[in-house]
Amino acid sequence: MSLQIPASLLPADGRFGSGPSKVRPAQVDAVVAAGAPARPVLGTSHRQAPVKDLVRRVRSGLAELFALPDGYEVALGNGGSTAFWEVATASLVRERAQHATFGEFGAKFAAATRRAPFLAEPEVVDAAPGGVAYVTPSDAVDVYATPHNETSTGAMAPVRRVGSGDQLVLTDATSGAGALPVDVAETDVYYFGPQKAFASDGGLWLALCSPAAVARAQEVEASGGDRWVPEFLSLTTALDNSRKDQTLNTPAVATLVMLADQVEWLLENGGLEWSAGRCAASAAHLYGWAESREWATPFVAEVAERSTVVGTVDLDDSIDASAVVGHLRDHGVLDVFPYRKLGRNQIRVGMFPAVEPDDVAALTACVDHVVERIA
Ligand SMILES: *Cc1c(COP(=O)(O)O)cnc(C)c1O
DSSP states (O other), X not given: OOSOOOGGGSXXXXXXXXXXXXXXXXXXXXXXXXXXXXXXXXXXXXXXXXXXXXXXXXXXXXXXXXXXXXXXXXXXXXXXXXXXXXXXXXXXXXXXXXXEESSHHHHHHHHHHHHOTTSOOOEEEEOOBTBOOOOOOOTTOSEEEEESEETTTTEEOOXXXXXXXXXXXXXXXXXXXXXXXXXXXXXXXXXXXXXSTTOSOSSEEEEEEOHHHHHHHHHHHHOOTTOOOXXXXXXXXXXXXXXXXXXXXXXXXXXXXXXXXXXXXXXXXXXXXXXXXXXXXXHHHHHXXXXXXXXXXXXXXXXXXXXXXXXXXXXXXXXXXXXXXXXXXXXXXXXXOOOTTTOOSEEEEEOOTTSOHHHHHHHHHHHHHHHHHHO
């Protein structure tokens, strides 16, 4: 290791990935406790009280964290947010969806509804990476789909209802949920995974569903025709199981343990307002730092669209960002590379609630140290 970052500059915890993201040690302790033979949860049936109790804690904790509006339900299933795109394609879109795409994740959901042989070609409202595209009212669609936070570019969009009466709004909150402010009543499905703000492992999807979304799934799944809704992609089946604090098939129990612990940790600290404030404080530091360095620029031009949970900062062409990322990695400061397909000379920083704002400050000091030596 030729370039040395002094230990005094290093963050206490060097995990800044955008998912999987930092897991708090207390969550790992919770897993160890759940595996102890005295009161075992790990290695026991997911149809019995100990695991069902865990799912109940997750569902009721999320309901409290998001101040769930009347009639909304917390559903969950296996397969992550990527699987939920297929669930929504099979169970929620009646004929045609409109997608806002401003990065990889929004585009992937658009590709999913485009591939479905029983749906019409989707409407797509596109914006170049670094900006935000907003869904716009259209009589030709029955679903609007948009990311809350586009993890691939570091741009965020407020959750706002669009359209009328019978149209549904689906929000991909995979990296925004638990970290960004939201009024869930402004959307019909607010879905996410456990491996970002909830600091757990991947593999599950969670969805806060409005009564209109539940009714739509019932209608669409009963409609027959050319549509085949595999049981695994059936939202009504997932809801039936979720209401019993179960999943259709076996979940990763350790993931649920870490997720429940994180939800309760957020609630104990002051809930979503606290969490969103903490992430915003980290982000204010990151963007302020980037603006004060001649060789760094926040990638997202519009200040209001700069994500307060996943920050992207372009570096001057004279500085090789991948070298910076490599030197940081050598010192245990991890995963600040940009999204692989974005192809920019950039660093990307996950500032999820588990990440200490002081550690974000330490990270930028480390970047300064490296850049002074390699520029
Ligand atoms: C990470 C991410 C996904 C994909 O989540 P998986 O659980 O890996 O399928 C989807 N959308 C957004 C916005 C993400 O950040």
